[in-house]
Amino acid sequence: MDIIIFFLILVASLVITLNLFAIYWFGSMLIPVFAGGAPYVPTHPEILKRMLALAQITSNDVVVDLGSGDGRLVIAAARAGARQSIGYEIHPGLVRFSNWKIKQSGLENSAIVKNESMWKADLSQTNLVFLYQIPYAMGRIKRLLERDLAPGSRIISHAFNIPGWEPDEANGNVLLYIIKNRV
Numbered sequence: 001m002d003i004i005i006f007f008l009i010l011v012a013s014l015v016i017t018l019n020l021f022a023i024y025w026f027g028s029m030l031i032p033v034f035a036g037g038a039p040y041v042p043t044h045p046e047i048l049k050r051m052l053a054l055a056q057i058t059s060n061d062v063v064v065d066l067g068s069g070d071g072r073l074v075i076a077a078a079r080a081g082a083r084q085s086i087g088y089e090i091h092p093g094l095v096r097f098s099n100w101k102i103k104q105s106g107l108e109n110s111a112i113v114k115n116e117s118m119w120k121a122d123l124s125q126t127n128l129v130f131l132y133q134i135p136y137a138m139g140r141i142k143r144l145l146e147r148d149l150a151p152g153s154r155i156i157s158h159a160f161n162i163p164g165w166e167p168d169e170a171n172g173n174v175l176l177y178i179i180k181n182r183v
């Protein structure tokens, strides 16, 4: 009898723990929405390949992913040889997971994910930006890019266009923009 009660308590504790974790995880998925950006939806590996192909990363590139999710683009850019690859991510769990993956991959010298809002990002040292955001954020992101990026900088946007800008190249729903000389 005692063993049955012990077993039932064990199962109940497990179920409660799993439920609490699920409530935390799905509840925390609302953080990005309140922060004015897209909820977490990772870029599909096939699309990631297309983003990298359009980006043509070199060792001169300082790359930023605005809203970096689980860090897959940050890691891919560092692996492709970028000088620095930085993610801005508002969800602390995703930041921890990304930096753990960066460490496991031995890329700590060239890659990092910061637990900071992308709206506070300083892109003045950046020449390549990855985006997978959401239409309501694209106007504000455009102002950030216009403020900080030097002519020649590239932006690769998955799925959503930058309002008022014509892409320089496209591969399906992956768009490449190049900042033009200011007149």
Ligand SMILES: C[S@@+](CC[C@H](N)C(=O)[O-])C[C@H]1O[C@@H](n2cnc3c(N)ncnc32)[C@H](O)[C@@H]1O
Pocket (backbone or CB within 6 Å): 032, 033, 035, 036, 037, 038, 039, 040, 041, 042, 043, 065, 066, 067, 068, 069, 070, 071, 072, 073, 088, 089, 090, 091, 094, 116, 117, 118, 119, 131, 132, 133
């Ligand atoms: C659609 S996901 C893209 C994730 C990743 N870039 C990828 O392509 O796999 C958008 C990400 O932006 C993050 N995000 C939303 N608003 C943000 C903000 N204000 N600052 C930083 N990250 C934000 C979300 O938490 C989410 O991980």
